[in-house]
Amino acid sequence: MDWYSLTRQLFFRLSGETSHELGLDLLGAGERLGLLKHLAPAVANLETEVAGIRFANPVGLAAGLDKNGDYIDAFARLGFGFIEIGTVTPRPQPGNPKPRLFRLPEQRAIINRMGFNNKGVDHLVERVKASSYEGVLGINIGKNFDTAVEDATQDYLTCLDKVYPHADYITVNISSPNTPGLRTLQYGDALKELLEPLKERQAQLTSEHGHKPIFVKIAPDMSAEEVGLVADTLLATGMEGVIATNTTLSREGVEGARYGDEQGGLSGAPVEDLATQTVRLLAAELGGKLPIIGVGGILDGEGAVDKIDAGASLVQVYSGFIYRGPELIGECVDALAAQRARG
Numbered sequence: 001m002d003w004y005s006l007t008r009q010l011f012f013r014l015s016g017e018t019s020h021e022l023g024l025d026l027l028g029a030g031e032r033l034g035l036l037k038h039l040a041p042a043v044a045n046l047e048t049e050v051a052g053i054r055f056a057n058p059v060g061l062a063a064g065l066d067k068n069g070d071y072i073d074a075f076a077r078l079g080f081g082f083i084e085i086g087t088v089t090p091r092p093q094p095g096n097p098k099p100r101l102f103r104l105p106e107q108r109a110i111i112n113r114m115g116f117n118n119k120g121v122d123h124l125v126e127r128v129k130a131s132s133y134e135g136v137l138g139i140n141i142g143k144n145f146d147t148a149v150e151d152a153t154q155d156y157l158t159c160l161d162k163v164y165p166h167a168d169y170i171t172v173n174i175s176s177p178n179t180p181g182l183r184t185l186q187y188g189d190a191l192k193e194l195l196e197p198l199k200e201r202q203a204q205l206t207s208e209h210g211h212k213p214i215f216v217k218i219a220p221d222m223s224a225e226e227v228g229l230v231a232d233t234l235l236a237t238g239m240e241g242v243i244a245t246n247t248t249l250s251r252e253g254v255e256g257a258r259y260g261d262e263q264g265g266l267s268g269a270p271v272e273d274l275a276t277q278t279v280r281l282l283a284a285e286l287g288g289k290l291p292i293i294g295v296g297g298i299l300d301g302e303g304a305v306d307k308i309d310a311g312a313s314l315v316q317v318y319s320g321f322i323y324r325g326p327e328l329i330g331e332c333v334d335a336l337a338a339q340r341a342r343g
């Protein structure tokens with residue numbers, strides 16, 4: 001049994017969030033003690049250029065696992081082609097009351113209602129400055145839970161200003177189901193009114209810090225028509241990529257399961273088809289004008305291949321990483337290399 005399977009067996013006896021925190025602490029300690037470089041499996045190179053950025057491979061860590069940028073160097077050791085930290089908000093906030101993270105192992109799923117628990121953008125920036133990571137770093141930004149949705153733009157601008165100099169790309173997260181009202185920003189005029197000022201601010205920041213693309217992360221719970229409208233707005237406002245998708249509000253695939261009725265966003269295997277379908281719809285609407293990052297339910301190499309087949313240029317993993325551990329990264333890269341070789 002490999003080291004990840006062993007620690008996983010021990011950790012899965014603990015509550016969702018306790019094991020999560022212990023796992024991250026252990027990862028951080030492994031890095032500080034210099035153990036990770038021996039334990040982490042080697043990952044092949046599979047260079048990929050997207051939105052003007054060169055990625056060592058197309059398999060990234062999705063947002064939400066390293067919300068504060070506290071474990072960047074540790075995750076870097078595991079062979080990710082890119083790492084997305086956050087979601088970060090302007091001010092620190094505790095998130096929702098615990099319990100708020102539930103594992104559904106039989107369904108290879110997670111339900112969470114963390115609610116953007118994070119130490120605030122200033123802490124995250126300090127952590128990025130202290131890290132020695134040289135690979136691609138995305139920083140995912142959001143709004144504080146007590147900022148009214150009408151005032152959300154200011155929160156995103158505050159975060160954009162602070163993270164911009166330290167990121168390779170910035171993700172605007174408008175798709176977490178756990179911050180009341182956040183998802184309404186995905187629709188109609190609200191989306192345009194959020195993205196236009198961000199685009200303007202990006203232009204100002206570019207002169208001092210160079211160009212950093214802005215991506216937008218969307219939910220898997222939209223109709224085809226809604227996906228079409230979002231795609232139009234992303235193009236009209238000059239966004240440079242779209243991350244599809246966040247967790248789902250659907251409970252298909254977890255009916256009757258322990259914790260299946262918990263409130264929050266569902267991720268892992270049950271969101272896979274919804275996410276892939278969203279990627280496919282986006283690809284059809286965008287016609288190659290914007291790159292898509294596919295995320296949701298990737299649990300093996302085949303899952304990664306399916307996202308690329310649907311039209312994604314890069315993929316990210318979260319729940320699959322929790323269930324499979326670091327071996328998932330190399331497995332996905334190898335499967336994508338084989339897919340590329342097939343043409």
Ligand SMILES: Cc1cc2nc3c(=O)[nH]c(=O)nc-3n(C[C@H](O)[C@H](O)[C@H](O)COP(=O)(O)O)c2cc1C
Binds near residue numbers: 065067217245316317
């Ligand atoms: C516990 C947990 C926390 C998450 N936190 C965030 C977050 O802060 N920001 C974000 O954009 N996505 C967040 N996500 C969503 C993931 O980044 C990803 O989009 C989603 O889980 C689907 O991918 P997966 O099936 O590989 O997990 C979170 C997911 C989980 C399970």
